[in-house]
Amino acid sequence: MAAKPFASSADLAQKQQTLEVLDDGVYALTAEGDPNVGAVEGEDFLVCFEALATPTAAREWLAVLREHTDKPIRYLVLSHYHAVRVLGASAFGADVIIAHDKTRELVAERGLQDWESEFARMPRLAKDAGSVPGLTWPTLTFSDSVTIHLGGDRGELVLRHLGRGHTEGDLVAWLPRQRILFAGDLVEAEAALYTGDAFHREWAGPTLDRVAALGAHTLVGGRGAVTRGRDAVASAIGQTRHFLTVMLREVGAVHGRGGTLKEAFEATHAALVDRYGRWPIFEHCLPFDVSRLWDELSGVERPVIWTAERDRAVWAELQG
DSSP states (O other): OOOOOSTTTTOOSOOOOEEEEEETTEEEEEETTEEEEEEEEOSSOEEEEOOOSSHHHHHHHHHHHTTTOOOOEEEEEOSSOOHHHHTTGGGTOOSEEEEEHHHHHHHHHHHHHHHHHHHHHOGGGSTTGGGOOSOOOOSEEESSEEEEEOOTTSOEEEEEOOOSSSSTTOOEEEETTTTEEEEETTOOBSSOOOOTTOOHHHIIIIIHHHHHHTOOSEEEESSBOOEESHHHHHHHHHHHHHHHHHHHHHHHHHHHTTOOHHHHHHHHHHHHHHHHTTSTTHHHHHHHHHHHHHHHHTTOOSOOOOOHHHHHHHHHHHTO
8 A cells, every 4th residue: 555645745735715704893714624714803903813824825815804804903813833823924914913821932942843844744835935934923922811802892802721732822712792712723623633732631621621611602613614503613612522532542542551652543543534534634633643642641741842854754653
């Protein structure tokens, strides 16, 4: 059997983007399993959520957004540090770039390695990679929550850290009046999870419990379609939790009996593929997911930094 192409290196087909107006002045752009982005209008300013992988990609999103509003961008909110979420930030010209305290620390600690790693894994997302001027540095960080008052009768946008999950520094953007949640990669809707920098047990337990407790009626996950209705939101959260729970069960069983990482990958793949295998980036993510969880179960508290070289070695071991 031929080896599988590395990560998403063979996924070069352009994805169809869809702009959805979720409420008055609330926007989401989805793209068939590619990273989602969003924006919220204040009375006389904009808050943008996520920055995409390059300024060129970000400018294309902003051109679509500008068909609906010409308000200046005051805030750019970054849900976490991954390159495909943050390196387009210079295109926004935002007055303030907001992230969690840990996100800034992670950019400093491993931002350059993550940039090289992710652009090699997902070259299609790195549109005009040379347009990236450098690492993206938040200008305002917080540990628990920040509230942005939108003005007029638009209510407020609450940025919250609900616990460790996809990374150490995930945040969500919550519109309590409209009950709309931008969840970042803490929740995916019919897209496989990337957990290579995750804290699986916390994510599957208390962190997702806190996401569910918000009671969102509309949820924009990190990838996949916008989820509408309380039952559908609960289903998306449940799907995310199920993926993590199966991983914990399968990798945990192999780890507990003294098996190998390769055996853990094969068991996890077999347990997940029927339900999740047709979804975006499943084959891409799973080797890195299992590798991180194996480390976590071995007592490695913080994720090992992914480099382009480590990526290739893990891929060759598990997907080769």
